[in-house]
Amino acid sequence: MQKTARVAVDGALYHFDREYTYLVPDEMESTLVPGCRVRVSFGKGNLRRQGIVLQVVAEELPASHRVKPVLEQLDHDPILDEEGLVLLRYLKEQTFCTWFDGLRLLVPAGLGIVFKTLYAPTGKKGLELTGPQQEILDYVKKARAPVGEERLSIGFALDGNELEELVALGALEKLEQSGRRLLDEKVTMVRLLEGWESLKLTPKQKQAAQFLAEHESVSLRELCYYTGVTRSVAEALQNKGAAGFYDHVVLRNPYADVQARQAPAVRLNQLQEQAFQTLSRLLEHPEKPALLYGVTGSGKTQVYLALIQQCLEAGKTAVVLVPEIALTAQTLESFHARFGNQVAVLHSGLSLGERTPALWWEPARRCLPLWSIWAFWSSTRSRSTPINPTSPLGFTHGKSQSCGAAITGPCCC
Numbered sequence: 001m002q003k004t005a006r007v008a009v010d011g012a013l014y015h016f017d018r019e020y021t022y023l024v025p026d027e028m029e030s031t032l033v034p035g036c037r038v039r040v041s042f043g044k045g046n047l048r049r050q051g052i053v054l055q056v057v058a059e060e061l062p063a064s065h066r067v068k069p070v071l072e073q074l075d076h077d078p079i080l081d082e083e084g085l086v087l088l089r090y091l092k093e094q095t096f097c098t099w100f101d102g103l104r105l106l107v108p109a110g111l112g113i114v115f116k117t118l119y120a121p122t123g124k125k126g127l128e129l130t131g132p133q134q135e136i137l138d139y140v141k142k143a144r145a146p147v148g149e150e151r152l153s154i155g156f157a158l159d160g161n162e163l164e165e166l167v168a169l170g171a172l173e174k175l176e177q178s179g180r181r182l183l184d185e186k187v188t189m190v191r192l193l194e195g196w197e198s199l200k201l202t203p204k205q206k207q208a209a210q211f212l213a214e215h216e217s218v219s220l221r222e223l224c225y226y227t228g229v230t231r232s233v234a235e236a237l238q239n240k241g242a243a244g245f246y247d248h249v250v251l252r253n254p255y256a257d258v259q260a261r262q263a264p265a266v267r268l269n270q271l272q273e274q275a276f277q278t279l280s281r282l283l284e285h286p287e288k289p290a291l292l293y294g295v296t297g298s299g300k301t302q303v304y305l306a307l308i309q310q311c312l313e314a315g316k317t318a319v320v321l322v323p324e325i326a327l328t329a330q331t332l333e334s335f336h337a338r339f340g341n342q343v344a345v346l347h348s349g350l351s352l353g354e355r356t357p358a359l360w361w362e363p364a365r366r367c368l369p370l371w372s373i374w375a376f377w378s379s380t381r382s383r384s385t386p387i388n389p390t391s392p393l394g395f396t397h398g399k400s401q402s403c404g405a406a407i408t409g410p411c412c413c
Contacts, residue, residue: 001058003029005070007051008099009042017098019054023061023069032056032070034085035078039071039176048176050074052103054085079107118146118175119163127171136162137171146175187248190234191217196242204233209242220245268306272299276306283311301331305338312339 003024008017022040024032032038034053042049048071061067080088084106091102121141129137136156140147152158166172192212201209211227212218218226220234237243268276275292282290294300308318322331328345335343 002061003056003058004061004067005032005038005053006055006057007038007040007053007070008103009040010050010100012042012049012098014096014098020051021067022051023067024056025069028070028073031076032073033078034082035075035080037074037079039074041068041071052080052099054089054099116176117149119149119152119167119172120146120175122170122173124170127169129166129169129171132156133162133166133169133171136166140172188220189217189246189248190220190223190237190243191246193241193244196237199240199242201237201240201242202233204229205237205240205242208233208237212243219248266302266305268302269299272303275303279303279307280310283307283314283316301334305334309338312342 005022005024006019007022009020012018020040020042022038032053034055036053038051038053040049040051041047042051046068080103088099088102088106091097091105092099095102119140121137136152136158139152139155149163152163156162163172163174167174190212192209196209208223208227208229211223220231223229223234224231234243234245238245275294279290279292282288292300292303304320308320311318320331320335322328332343332345
């Protein structure tokens, strides 16, 4: 029995947009699960494409059946859970869209993957190269890291064939690198590796190693600051195998430090209490909508806060729609005072970097059913906004009201 993955491939034409079978390599058997993105070779030209795993199955493959392997696993954790995959399949089957049209609707734009082609010297000697080829090779050798194809093409006015010729001659090695389209802030961390004591180190290297031995791991900046060594000392430890570098991702969240204030408990007046009790009973029947009507300053927000508090205590979640972006700061002040950094915020005043990881996707996908998120986006999109005819959003108008109650059932709005 061999493990195979059913993968939907990005960039496939609509008529060829189906599930393709790829072999799961041994090193990915324990980590590759449905909902993860992968890099695969696609078509007769073996083009490198991004794909998303829809299923992982164990099956007996015929000896004559050639199956391409998955080249790289791009996500450590799936970007879609089981519920999200069900919704993705629903969009594919019920609307005129491809698998990745639906996926782009369900995940933020910043989670996209970018592929880069890099070139590095092989170190092979005795090659007969032309003058321009030698110039390119010398340039790549002087670089401290692999050089991107775009940088070389612009710098040497290449038409694309020269680099492939250098690869064919064995002068350059072609590498492919993948990464997120929108990067979070990264901090370079340093930690000691086993066996560092037996290595021959300089006094400064020993000083840095002893500091690392007292701490499980520290940032490179902290290591340099507290020991007085330079970055080159830390890099020398890495080259000798005494220390290792790794990146620690810091999500960008302007509200991360907000804490709930110890404000006195708000006591609802008679009318507010009456509205709260009525709406509280309706929480057990989320398919029944309700309208809370009151003039400005009548205390509707306090009723909302009390209802949300009840939802949270019952293990449920809540979505609040603010009618005007101008009211966001005022509304946030009330909600942050009550709930602190439990509040996830999304509005057009935030940069894409702030919206994507910390304020919307990470908190929201943990606490909200994905059906709710999709219904929220589709039902609140302006009717006057231009819609891509192949986007699933083009098919939600007129359907949101009829299916909204069922879709948003688990969520208190």
